[in-house]
Amino acid sequence: MSSITTNQDPSRWEKIWQSNMAYSFRRNPVAMVSFAIFAIIVLAAVFAPVFAPFDPYDPNQIDIMNSEYPPVWVEGADPQFMFGTDDQGRDLWSTILYGTRLSLLIGLCAVALQAFLGITIGLTAGYVGGRVDNLLMRMADIQLSFSTLMVAIIFLAITQAVFGSQTFNRFAIYFLIAVIGIAEWPQYARTVRATVLAEKKKEYVDSARVLGFGPLRIMFRHILPNSLSPIFVISTVQVANAIISEASLSFLGLGMPPSQPSLGSLISSGFDYIFSGSWWITVIPGVILVVLVLVINLLGDWMRDVLNPKLYKG
Amino acid sequence: MKDMPDTAPLLELRNLEKQFDLDRGFLETIKFKGGKIYREKRAVHAVNNVSLSANRGEALCVVGESGCGKSTVARLVAGLLTPTSGEVHYAGERIDNRSRHDMMPLRKKMQMIFQNPYASLNPRMTIQQALEEPVRFHNPSMNGSEVTDRVVEVMKSVGVDPSWSRRYPHEFSGGQRQRIAIARALTVDPEFVIADEPISALDVSIQAQVLNLMLEAKEERGLTYLFITHDLSVVQHFGTRVVVLYLGTVCEVAETDTLFSNPKHPYTKALLSAVPQLSDAKPDHIRLKGEIPTPINMPKGCPFHSRCSYSDARCLEEQPQPLHQPDGSVVACHAVEENRLDG
Amino acid sequence: MSLLSVRDLSVKFAMRDQTVTALRNISFDLARGERLGIVGESGAGKSITGFALMNLLSRPGYIAGGKILFEDRDITGLEDEAMRDIRGNHMAMIFQDPMVTLNPVLTIGQQMLETLYAHRKLSKAEATQIAILKLREVYIPSPEERLDQYPHELSGGMRQRIIIAMALLLDPKLIIADEPTTALDVTIQADIMELLLELCHSNKVGLILITHDLGVVSQMTERTLVMYAGRIIEAGPTREIINDPQHPYTQGLINALPQQTPPGHRLKQIPGNMPPLTAIPPGCPFAPRCGFAVDHCRTTLPEVVSYGGVEVACHEVNRLHNAPAKEKSA
Numbered sequence: 013m014s015s016i017t018t019n020q021d022p023s024r025w026e027k028i029w030q031s032n033m034a035y036s037f038r039r040n041p042v043a044m045v046s047f048a049i050f051a052i053i054v055l056a057a058v059f060a061p062v063f064a065p066f067d068p069y070d071p072n073q074i075d076i077m078n079s080e081y082p083p084v085w086v087e088g089a090d091p092q093f094m095f096g097t098d099d100q101g102r103d104l105w106s107t108i109l110y111g112t113r114l115s116l117l118i119g120l121c122a123v124a125l126q127a128f129l130g131i132t133i134g135l136t137a138g139y140v141g142g143r144v145d146n147l148l149m150r151m152a153d154i155q156l157s158f159s160t161l162m163v164a165i166i167f168l169a170i171t172q173a174v175f176g177s178q179t180f181n182r183f184a185i186y187f188l189i190a191v192i193g194i195a196e197w198p199q200y201a202r203t204v205r206a207t208v209l210a211e212k213k214k215e216y217v218d219s220a221r222v223l224g225f226g227p228l229r230i231m232f233r234h235i236l237p238n239s240l241s242p243i244f245v246i247s248t249v250q251v252a253n254a255i256i257s258e259a260s261l262s263f264l265g266l267g268m269p270p271s272q273p274s275l276g277s278l279i280s281s282g283f284d285y286i287f288s289g290s291w292w293i294t295v296i297p298g299v300i301l302v303v304l305v306l307v308i309n310l311l312g313d314w315m316r317d318v319l320n321p322k323l324y325k326g
Numbered sequence: 327m328k329d330m331p332d333t334a335p336l337l338e339l340r341n342l343e344k345q346f347d348l349d350r351g352f353l354e355t356i357k358f359k360g361g362k363i364y365r366e367k368r369a370v371h372a373v374n375n376v377s378l379s380a381n382r383g384e385a386l387c388v389v390g391e392s393g394c395g396k397s398t399v400a401r402l403v404a405g406l407l408t409p410t411s412g413e414v415h416y417a418g419e420r421i422d423n424r425s426r427h428d429m430m431p432l433r434k435k436m437q438m439i440f441q442n443p444y445a446s447l448n449p450r451m452t453i454q455q456a457l458e459e460p461v462r463f464h465n466p467s468m469n470g471s472e473v474t475d476r477v478v479e480v481m482k483s484v485g486v487d488p489s490w491s492r493r494y495p496h497e498f499s500g501g502q503r504q505r506i507a508i509a510r511a512l513t514v515d516p517e518f519v520i521a522d523e524p525i526s527a528l529d530v531s532i533q534a535q536v537l538n539l540m541l542e543a544k545e546e547r548g549l550t551y552l553f554i555t556h557d558l559s560v561v562q563h564f565g566t567r568v569v570v571l572y573l574g575t576v577c578e579v580a581e582t583d584t585l586f587s588n589p590k591h592p593y594t595k596a597l598l599s600a601v602p603q604l605s606d607a608k609p610d611h612i613r614l615k616g617e618i619p620t621p622i623n624m625p626k627g628c629p630f631h632s633r634c635s636y637s638d639a640r641c642l643e644e645q646p647q648p649l650h651q652p653d654g655s656v657v658a659c660h661a662v663e664e665n666r667l668d669g
Numbered sequence: 670m671s672l673l674s675v676r677d678l679s680v681k682f683a684m685r686d687q688t689v690t691a692l693r694n695i696s697f698d699l700a701r702g703e704r705l706g707i708v709g710e711s712g713a714g715k716s717i718t719g720f721a722l723m724n725l726l727s728r729p730g731y732i733a734g735g736k737i738l739f740e741d742r743d744i745t746g747l748e749d750e751a752m753r754d755i756r757g758n759h760m761a762m763i764f765q766d767p768m769v770t771l772n773p774v775l776t777i778g779q780q781m782l783e784t785l786y787a788h789r790k791l792s793k794a795e796a797t798q799i800a801i802l803k804l805r806e807v808y809i810p811s812p813e814e815r816l817d818q819y820p821h822e823l824s825g826g827m828r829q830r831i832i833i834a835m836a837l838l839l840d841p842k843l844i845i846a847d848e849p850t851t852a853l854d855v856t857i858q859a860d861i862m863e864l865l866l867e868l869c870h871s872n873k874v875g876l877i878l879i880t881h882d883l884g885v886v887s888q889m890t891e892r893t894l895v896m897y898a899g900r901i902i903e904a905g906p907t908r909e910i911i912n913d914p915q916h917p918y919t920q921g922l923i924n925a926l927p928q929q930t931p932p933g934h935r936l937k938q939i940p941g942n943m944p945p946l947t948a949i950p951p952g953c954p955f956a957p958r959c960g961f962a963v964d965h966c967r968t969t970l971p972e973v974v975s976y977g978g979v980e981v982a983c984h985e986v987n988r989l990h991n992a993p994a995k996e997k998s999a
Contacts (some may be wrong), residue, residue, distance in 0.1 A: 074719055222404050223460045223514070224433030226426065233459075237450040256563035322446070391854035395854050499942045500711075529710035530881060534925035534938035541935065556855065563927035563936070582932065600859035602884030604928065611859045617824045618854070 028313065029118055045306040053304055057113040064106035065092070067271065075099045079292045092137075093286035098278070098293045099285055105187045107273060108297050111302070114274040117256040123247060125193025128255075130200020131243065135231050138208025149205070160195040160257055166192050168266040181213040182271035188267055192254050201245050207239040218312050241319035249310030252305045275301045334418055335379035336518060336550050337386075342376045342412035344398050344574075345369040348622065371624045372398040374574040375412070377648075380567075382517075385544065385551040387582070389558060389597070393618060395574035400522045403437045403552060416518075430550045432636030435462050437511035441523035443503035444631065447495040453492035453506055456516055457481065461513050479512060483546070484509045484539055501532035510537060512547070520552045521541075525560065537564060557600050562586050570594050573629040574620050576648060580655030590657045592634050592667065628660065635662040672842055672875050673699040673722070678735035680714075680721050682946075688948045691730065693899050699840070702873040704866075706886035707923075708909060709896035709910065712943055715879045718896070719845045723762050723878070724752050724931035739843075754831050759790040761836035767828035767849040771820040777831055778816030784838050802836040807864060830864065837868065843875040851886065863890055883923060887911050895919050898944055898954035905979025915981040918955045951982065961985050 028034055039045050056063055066073045078101035082092045088097060095104040137148040165188045171187055172180045180187070211217065212235065220230045255275075261267040262276030264284075270281050282293025332513055348368040349355045355367045372395045380386040386451055393633040399408045403414055405421065421432060427650065440446040443627045447456055457477045461468065464669050468476070481488050486502075486509050495503055504524065511519060525533040537560065555561060561582065568585045570578045570593065576593040588596045596612040614633040617623065632638040640660050648658040662668050680692040692714045699705050709715045720726050722737060724744065737745050744755060763768045767911060772780060781800040785791055791799070804812035807830040820828055829849065836844055838994070846865065850858040866889060867893040869876050878889055884891055891912045895903040895918070903916040914920045921939040922928065928938050944950060953971050956962040963985065971984045983989070 215442055216439040216448045218401075218404075218406055219438065219440060219446050219510070220448075221406060222433065222436075222438040223463065224426070224430050225463060229463075234448050238448065369844065376677070382702075391856065502941060530883070530922055530926050531710060531939040532942070534927075534936040535940075538935050538938055541933070558855070559927045561802065563932050564928065596856055600855040602859070602862070602882060602888050604884055604923070604926070605885050611863070614856050615828050648743075 033318050034235055037314075040314055042310055046314070049303065050307045050311060053112060053300070053307075054116065056109055057116050059115050060106075060109035061175065065094075066103040066106040066108045068102045068107040068110050074101050078173070080285065080293075082290070083292050083296070086292075088099075094291050095296050096290075098282060102264045103249040104296060106277060108300055111275045111278050111297060112300060113257050113274050114161050114185070114268060114272065115258055115276070115301070115304075118185060118192070118258045118274065119190045119251050122162070122192035122196075122254040122258070125189060126196045126200055127243070127247065128131070128249060129193070129197035131204050131236070133197065134201035134204025135208055135236060135239075135274070138205040139212060139227060139231050139235065145205075152201050155195070156198045158195075160253075161260060162258065164191045164261055165264065165266060168261060172266065177269075181271070183223045184268050184272075188261065192257050195257075196250060196253070199246060199250060200243070201219070203242050204239055208235055211235045211238050245312060245316045245319055248308055248315060252308040252312070255305055264314070275304075334380045336384075336417055337378075337380040337552065338415040339376055339378045339399070339403070339568060340413045340415065342373055342399070342402060342414065343371075343410045344407060345410045345609060346394070347370050371453045372574050373402065373409075373628075374624065376574070376576055378569055378573075378576070378579070379549060382550055383544075384546060384566045385564055386567050387553045387555060387561040387567065388569045388571060389555060389561050390571035391556060391597075391618060393573075393621060394571040395621070396556075396571050397522055398574070399491055399571070400438070400520050400552065400554045404436065404520050414660070429656055434514045434515050436518045436520070437505075437519050438514040438520040438522065439508055439511055439524045442527050443507055444495075444527070446507050447503055447510075449495055450561040452492050452494055453486070456506070457491070457513055458497075460510060464514050467552060480509050482511050484512065484543070499532075500528050501535055504528060504532075504536050505539065508536070508543070512543065518550045520560045522531055523556070526551075526555065526557060533560075540564070544623075557592075558598060570597065573619065573624070575629045575645075576656075577630065578655060578657045578659075579648070580653075581620070584653050584655050588653065590651065590655065590662050590667075591630075592636055592661065593630050593660050614661055628658075630659075634661075635667055638666075670689070671698040672701045672703070672736040672740060673877075674736075674741075676723070676738070677731040678718075678721060678737060680717055680726065680730055681730045681733040683731070684729065684947070685946065688951075690733070691899050692721065694735070695901055696735075696931055696978050697852065697894055698947060699843070699875050702869065702875055703892065704869055704876040704878065704890045705888035706893040707877060708881065708883060708886050708893060708898060710881060710922075712898075713896040714899040714946075715896050716883075719762065719877065719879050722845060723756060725762075739754045741795055751939045752928070754788070757784070758839050758841045759841055760845065761841040762827075763832055764978055765845040766852050767825055768833055768852070770819075770832050771828060773820055776817055776819055776853050777823075777880065777948045781816070781835055781838060784835060788839055798910075799838065800834075803970065804831070806837065806868070807831070807834045808872065811913060821877045826860065829853060829857075833861070833864065833868070837872070837874075839873070841874065843877065844869075844879045845879070846920055847879045848877070848881070851880070851882070858885075861875055865889065876934060883911065883926065895922075898949050900974075900982065901980075902955065902982045903979055904981075904997060909978040913977065914988050915976050915990065916955075916977055917959045917961050921958075953982075961989055968986075968994050 053093070055321065078093070078097050079099050081097045082088055082242050083096040084091055084094055093103050095108065098104055098107060113272070132149050137145040149310050168187060168191060217230060217234060220234050258267060258274060259276030259279065263280040265280065268274040268277045272276060273281065278297040279294050282290065282297070287295050346369060348370060349557065355365050357364055357366050364534050376399060388399055389501050390396045392405060398407065402409050409422055409597055416432060416436065421429065439616065452511045454477070457480070458473050461473045463478050474551065478488050484505050486505050486658055488646045495506070510581065524540070525536050528536060541564070544551065565582045569576060570591065572593050578585065578589070578594045585594065586598065589598050596614050599612045619632055625632065627643050628641045631641040646658040649663055650656055676696050678695040682689045682691055695702060695703070695718060696738065697994060707715045717730070721732060724747065726732065732745055736743050739759065744752065778797070778800060782796045785796040785799060801812045802818060802880070804815060809815055809827065809830055823831070833988055849865065850861050853861060862885065864884065865876065868874060871935040873953060878886065880886055890907050892905065893907040894901050895910065895916065897918050903910060903919050907995065910919060911923065914923055927936060939958055944954060950957055950967070952967045953959070953962070956966040959966065966984050971982045973980050973982045976986045976990070994995060
């Protein structure tokens, strides 16, 4: 308010820098460290082909003779493989980079799908109300009463049986995105609906109705932009959940095939060798997974505190 | 607008009723009391049999205490609620049963200003976006510069600095926001404005600014107002005619001067005497017994009888009808009808 | 000996990039049983004054200077324990919204007895007796039954009466009422005002009434402070201030009321807005909105001077008073 008398508008970047969010970010070391780690992981994953010394998808670069070299700080290591190699002789560092890329991709796409379904359904239920609301929310309740993993296991197991593992492996990534996306939409729908119910009572919505605006315009132009804060918060939690779901499914052999390993399938494939002393194949991707999920959750916690102190973690 | 040949009222409410169901669905209607299970459907009787009319150029004020249904009346007129029964007529045409599409031409003529300037502007839209949106929506043929011109013209007329246009509502004080909200309502060039407690959320010195603005707009644009408020001093200043509501029922309708110099209904008298005055002489505050009953399951008879010191057996049984008085006001009170009030 | 004496009280808020002064050098006295009104618009600092007096300021806000003497005892630096004793036994506060002041999950009786037990050693029967007595004092019908009721079962006016009864439980010497009637309807407001007045008379309780409503102040109080942007700009007997205000802001505030202008005419508005606490101009804080401001109003802070029957913080009060009536109402 103090700037009203001055005529100069601060630039967009200045506004962002001075906003509450940026301020609390600068004051919160946990958020800063989490963000830094998250950014490093994301950058490393996105530019995996640049950073990775080998291409784990290229059979010509894999030599089975190189299998199970330990990381460089352990005796008996080959210096060209920083984190050692896995059972097939792939460079573990490169495989982790590519695997993280897949895990993040699946997580983000699944959450995008969840968000699309959940926001549309939640907005409609909240805004229209009445029977439509009842019907949609009962659907959400039913969906929620099945656990995500149970639905996913059944769905993926059936698909694998129907299409055969050859085809399944080729399209595994899409199946994973679809199943994780569909299983968790009610989280979004419920959050969005609750926010819409609160926003709908505000006078700016009445004002829009008095101006004769149609329901679609009111929903997407007026209510949705004001419901974004909880959507952001829930998105962080959901990305973390989706990454874990994907890892769990892959660990159970229902996810990414060993030829295209995500973090989960990498952990799974290393699990067979853990007792033969090759602990690194499981432990290193495991640590990366835990760190990734942890920083996302920490960022989500921070965001929740900043955007809406009252919101309860769903 | 004295030269208007059209003498029909611009707005007319006929026997308007609005009830809100408290018990929705079958299960909620089942009650248990005194060892018996029975079915009961409760409803809030927010507006009961209200008939009013507002002429062109008038500032019709609706006053009453919280829960008297004055905001519900405003929302019924604005089409935000549908009446349970009764009719709303605007410029001779019935409007309460129209679809959104059929209402469209009217949306340009009828606008609303809300109580809380902190909630009535979309927090994620800049002032410019908020003001341009209704113009574009209602005038799809206008090009960009025409829209901007219209918006700048309205901004200037209500004292909104055009240099504010790229800011967001949270950067402004309550009074400034209410100005912006008024500007938004005026962008479509309405002839009728419903104002639901437009100044009660504002500070005293700012109230005067907004009230002046609304008076100016009335004179310059020939607006007709339906002004909802609980503040009698504002009514006295702003209104041409006053409607006093109690529990969703009309007690008294009168010209402003008449009402303040010669209130007739016992409730109006009590209301007027309760306003804290600046002057040394304390008026004798007429004490009402009890408190406002809830408008659930309305009592028989006069809605005011439980607090009225003039009530008798007839008031308990029979609801008084609004009757015309010699000085032009309309009063619904048995005691007034029977001349039982002294003075 | 005055009951309460405030000397040069300043309150600051430590914001993220600056320290904001919310109250600047507030000084006033309150005699036993006196009723004092604090008027001002939102953001003037009147509620903060109430909180500071009760030592209830919470974290970014703190008392930056000055003294609050309650019966000649400085209570600004008191330990929590000692302050709680004063708060319960000697001072009480009534808040604006009766809907949120009472705890919705406890009965009226539980809440009243809890307060009594916290400060007095009483048996249950004795405590109940006191609670009923106080409820009767605020004209609550059938007080015995009310004790077992929950707040939601009572109307707004009834709740505010109960809050007043709770404030009176420990026979305080001072009640600070922050907008006690703003959330109520006019007919109920009139009742509550009458009740408060009567209680102050019969119990010899001092009252600090914080409000924005000049009508309420006029009917309730003997003396009035007018606040603007964290300062007291005018102080004196209520009648003097209402009938013959000296500060241009007080004049503007009174003249802006719709009652002061014939119906249908333009109201005499004060231009502009009160400056936010983060951007209080140097000099007189009212200067940018003042029709009488001259150069030194914009540069130097006016001292408080006695003028007529009141204390006023305005450089130009002499000129103002001798100005022709026409200019005065401009």
